[in-house]
Amino acid sequence: MSNLEASPQEALCEGTPADGPVRELLYPRDVVLGTRDGTTVSRTLPNKDRRMVGAWCFADHYGPTDVSDSPGMSVAPHPHAGLQTVSWLVAGQVLHRDSLGHVATARPGTLNLMTAGRGIAHSEHSPIPHDDVLHGVQLWVALPGEHRDTEPHFEHHADLPAAEGHGWRATVVMGQFAGQTSAAATYSPLVLAEITADGQFTLPLREDFENALLVLDGEVDGVERGPLLYLGAGRAEIELTGRARFLVLGGVPFHEKIVMWWNFIGRTHDDIVAMRESWMDGDRFGEVQGSGQSRLAAPPMPGTTLMPRGRKR
Structure with missing residues (x-):
């Protein structure tokens, strides 16, 4: 999925040691998705x-949206580099x-994973026909x-592995997670698991990971869909209560500085300039066949140099 902001802001993240066990609500901002x-x-x-x-x-968490009388998602070809x-x-x-x-x-229970690396382009659409409701998440690594x-x-x-415990079941x-390993490619130690749970339950965690929960449906410990519940690091497990479907995402702190702008992740301002120019010139990223749409134009670069920012304000 593309970041469709007309004037995307740079985000340079600097690795620092993860906090110990904490409980922070990271509130979202609303962004209009590229759907019709x-x-x-x-x-x-x-x-x-x-x-x-x-x-x-x-x-990004989108939906549930009634798309019974609409084309649904329609994101024209766009580039990515330096991320999954x-x-x-x-x-x-x-x-x-x-x-x-x-x-x-992609359907419920299946994973579409694209490793952009040095550069790739893709499009995303609701197929014809499609179900009446669209609800999902788009994440970048x-x-x-x-x-x-x-x-x-x-x-x-x-065909993703499953794990379960008292009061919960996970798709890895x-x-x-919980002794099961996904076959999906990863390039740093991390986890993404979807949990369905009911009642009081205890989830295993890796103590060297910083972890967070994102509620998709229902409620966990008083947290409903919307904010990301950041849990910090240093926990081998966590006790929770609720009836919900939610994601566990986490990993070791990322000890590098990265500049993230539009659909690119680089290390310097010049990295981003080169990626943008390659997309606009038609090089490096290739062409997406069969989408039926012209590719997205990159937003203009900001008037200032993309400068470093810490991973935590």
């Missing part, structure tokens, strides 16, 4: 107070096409420096 029905998403990362959780640097995009659905379908020729439909120029590739995972989307 004008869907608004809740964006909790980057956040004005905390820009990353492990390598997770971008989190993670598409996870609660309801509906999203059809992915990319400049390497992959065509794959920052690639560490030694992997940021890796060859781009795409993965579709329809990326990384490791």
Whole structure:
């Protein structure tokens, strides 16, 4: 999914040791998504107070939206570089096409994972026909420096491992959780798991990870959908209460400075300029076939140099 802000702000995140066990609500801001029905998403990362959780640097939650009488999602071809995009659905379908020729439909319970590396382009649409409701998340993972120029590739995972405990069940989307490991490619230690839970329950966590919860449906410990519940690090487990469907995302603190602007992650202002110029000139990212739409133009660069910012305000 593209960041469709007309004037995107840079976000440079600097790795610092994770906080110990905390409980912080990171409130979202509303951003209009590139759908023909004008869907608004809740964006909790980057956040004005905390820009990353492990390598997770971008989190959009959209829907549930009634798309029964509309085309639904329609995001024209756009570029990515220096990151992975993670598409996870609660309801509906999203059809992915990319400049390497992959065509794959994300559905609830399946993962579309695109490793942009040095550069790739893709489009995202609701297929025809599609279900009446669209509800999901789009997440980005920052690639560490030694992997940021890796060859781009795409993965579709329809058979993800499951884990369960008293009062909860998990689908392990990326990384490791509760003794299960996803086959999805990761480039730094991290986790993404979808949990369904009811009542009082205890979830296992990695103490060296900073972790956060994002509620998709229902309520956990008084937190409903909207904010990201940041838990810090230093927990081997956490006791929770509620009836909900939610995501656990976390990872080791990302000890690099990154500049994130539009759909790119670099290390310097000049990195971003080069990526933007390559997209506008038609180089590096390739072409997406079959989307039926012209590719998105990159926003103009800001009038000032993209400067470093810490990962926590």
